[in-house]
Amino acid sequence: MEVDYLVVGQGLAGSLLSYNLLKENKSVLIVDSNEEITSSKIAAGIYNPITGRRLVKTWLADSLFPFLDTFYSDLESFLGTTFLHKKAMFRPFDSISDQNYWYGQSSDEAFKSYIRLVETDQEILKHYHAPYGGFYTELSGYVQVKLMLESFDTYFQQQGMILQENCSVENLTILEDKINFKNISAKAIIFCEGHNNKDNELFKYLPIEPTKGQILDVKIDNYQIESIVNKRVFILPESNYQRIGSTYERDFDDLLPTEEARNDLSAKLEAVLKSQYKIINQRTAVRPTTVDRRPILGKHPLYSNVFIFNGLGTKGVSLAPYFSLQMANFLIHHKPLMPEVDIRRFDYLYH
Ligand SMILES: Cc1cc2nc3c(=O)[nH]c(=O)nc-3n(C[C@H](O)[C@H](O)[C@H](O)COP(=O)(O)OP(=O)(O)OC[C@H]3O[C@@H](n4cnc5c(N)ncnc54)[C@H](O)[C@@H]3O)c2cc1C
Structure with missing residues (x-):
């Protein structure tokens, strides 16, 4: 099978990039390991132009x-x-x-x-x-990211353009004009692996620092509020429960929910909420955050047909539309990348 692009990962990054490539009539094959717990599947999906403790307009808000x-x-x-x-x-x-x-x-x-x-x-x-x-x-x-990705998956399956398996660098043959993976031959490959990038031999030099996040699902008594409320934690109303989040943990050993996170989120919620509530679920995942809080897009320093689109961090929902298009334009039309997101800012780390 021959395709223009092999995309590794069907999270927010890989799905939106593939969509932009398809819109330009490029052929795409996506390989995804179908992990049960991923950042995109757990994300609350909130987008919000005024953020942070000091409440400032986020980077590029007027464009994003x-x-x-x-x-x-x-x-x-x-x-x-x-x-x-x-x-x-x-x-x-x-x-x-x-x-x-x-x-x-x-x-x-x-x-x-x-x-x-x-x-x-x-x-x-x-x-x-x-x-x-x-x-x-x-x-x-907010965007229901999990639902969106399930719809993408259905579409990709109907088009016969997704494989459910792991795709590691060791299983690739990288030639000057093509990349071979199993019986697939692609003109180029783009890694969109989220925090799994740490295991990628070609890109693990990049400073993508996994950040664990935990979220509580709660039921607040007689809650009719439709807007999102934010005061050190967000309270996001879903159809019959509310999501509370989230933690930002740099040091962690596993993906298990912790009592510490549950207590931390509950305390922050109780500082602003008067009503009674009960916890019905707790979930965790790992975000692909970067040292400078900017995504990473671009070409591998050595291989002209190996690319990355990653580092969406805590704001994937607002960053991914704009930068997946920028990545597609870079791949297809060789349009320059914004220097703040260009992988070349980390060339000094590559040996
Ligand atoms: C608790 C929590 C709350 C969040 N809330 C928000 C929010 O409210 N708003 C917001 O904008 N963002 C939020 N985020 C962040 C958001 O989830 C991320 O920015 C975004 O989803 C990252 O998408 P991604 O595609 O880069 O990575 P991922 O979602 O990790 O996707 C990577 C995909 O690649 C696959 N994969 C990886 N390696 C391989 C391989 N070698 N072979 C095959 N497949 C592979 C994985 O299975 C996965 O499907 C939250 C994250 C967490 C953890």
Whole structure:
């Protein structure tokens, strides 16, 4: 079998990249090991332009957020599934001075289209400690990533373009003009392996630092709030439960849920939530985070037909649409990559 591109990994990165390649009429074969627990399958899928403890506009927000809206909507039509949910995110103020600060910021052109201030909201006050009001972020929401990937998988299977197995560098033959894997011959290969990159002989020199994340599924009594609430933890309403997350753990030995994480998330939730709740599930996975918090795209320093698209970190849902297109344009049209995401920034680590 001969194809233009062999894509390793059918997470968020590999799926969206493959979609962009297909739109350019390229032939693609995806190899995925079908692990039960992956970052994409566990992700809450939230996208949000105002983040961090100091609440700043995220990197490239003005480009990423309008773009992702159109991208996921088009993708919903393509796959015939609904997984994009536009939802405002409520951020309670800590104090009067916090409130004053944000009243100042709200008239700033840079924030105007992103936030909407509120003094009180009865439904919020019923469940949350929010005496000083807060603001809603616009252009936020969530993507049901697992559902989207299942729809992709169905589509890829129908097209006969996905194989369920592991694809390691040791099983590849890399020639000047093609890559051979089993009975497949491809013009190029793109690794989209998430945190498994650490086992990839060709790319393990890259500073992708796995970060474990844990999430609780809870049921809050009489909860009718439709927006996402965020105050040190997010509270994301699903159809009949709420998701609370998440932890950021650099040191970990395994993927098991821990009591420490459960206590940490519960304590943060109880600091803002007035209502009673019960925990119904706890899940974990590992994010592919990078030292400089930017994705990694580009060509291997030595091989002209070996590529990577990885490092989506904590914000895969907002980064993947924009950068999967940038990666496809780089592969097909040789358009330059943004220097901040170009793998060449780490050339000094390659020996
Ligand atoms: C608890 C938690 C909460 C999160 N919440 C959010 C959120 O709210 N918003 C957000 O934007 N992001 C969130 N994320 C981050 C998000 O999940 C990641 O940015 C993104 O999913 C990474 O996608 P990926 O495709 O790079 O990697 P992965 O999801 O890890 O996918 C890699 C795929 O490649 C396959 N694979 C790997 N190696 C091989 C191989 N050698 N051969 C064959 N197949 C292989 C794996 O089986 C997997 O299917 C969260 C992550 C966690 C853990």
